[in-house]
Amino acid sequence: MTPQTIPHPALRLTDEVADALADGRPVVALESTIISHGMPYPQNVEMAVEVEGIIREHGAVPATIAVLGGRPHIGLDSAALELLASHEDVMKVSVRDLPYVVARGRHGATTVASTMRLAALAGISVFVTGGLGGVHRGAERSFDVSADLTELGQTSVTVVSAGVKSILDIGLTLEKLETLGVPVLVEGSDEFPSFFSRSSGFAAPLRVDGPAEIAEVMRAKWSLGLAGGIVVANPIPAEDEIPADEIGVIIEQAVGDMERLGIHGKDATPYLLGRIVEITGGASLTANIALVRHNARLGAAIARAYAG
Secondary structure: OOOOHOOOOOOEEEEEHHHHHHHHOOEEEEOOOHHHHOOOOOHHHHHHHHHHHHHHHOOEEEEEEEEEEOOEOOOOOHHHHHHHHHOOEEEEHHHHHHHHHHHHOOOEOHHHHHHHHHHHHHHHOEEEOEEEEEEOOOOHHOEEEEHHHHHHHHOOOOOEOOOOOOOOHHHHHHHHHHHHOOOEEEEEEEEEEEOOOOOOOOOOOEOOOOHHHHHHHHHEEEEEEOOOEEEEEEOHHHHHHHOOOHHHHHHHHHHHHHHHHHHOHHHHHHHHHHHHHHHOHHHHHHHHHHHHHHHHHHHHHHHHHHHO
């Protein structure tokens, strides 16, 4: 293991992840908020186990990231996944929350931002999630902008998602990513996807076709000394999507319900995703699981291409 890839001493790595990093084999980071706060039990733990299996089947080592008892863990065993999926006292942890959760010895499920930060400390360059955070609707009043964007501007990890969560302001999010100098690559499409849907009404900032092209962009960016992340937007498979016009009406209803209840800040996204599951009779959860599987396949392929 080279000095550049020696993980931070505060991290606890599984033997599988530590050995893969030491050998230069492909590793893919996974967040844990999607387990604790993104899906209901038991679908959440079933999804987590399945996604780890997909990554292994496609030639990479999965590293689900969380904070357990105040210690950041890179890679989790089955007992830890079950704890995250079912324990009532697991905090949703962004970067600002990491010092508190570590110091207090708490359990924490990591968001995109905190997963990126811990993955980078461990020497992992590829991270798979469902959807990115971004600029919330009405941010001109609330100033509610996800820390995911700040982290993408400074932490050198490639994040594979199905695009920006469709409950957000996609246009403003793309503008913010441009300001931060973050390359936004869309896999195999000329249109930027919107999580549940393959379309968003926004053109792909940069199109790529295949993991080899993505790995070349990663090498080029970081070899030029350009710190910060890369967004890879991977459109949900056509057979699994909820059309944009259909999901748009549902999102408006969920946002209206949230505003009437006065929910905001870090509670907004979990509420909206849960409410959309209710309104769609579970169809949005099915789509969510399908897109995470799809992202895991691409993420493993990117990690293999980059390691090669």
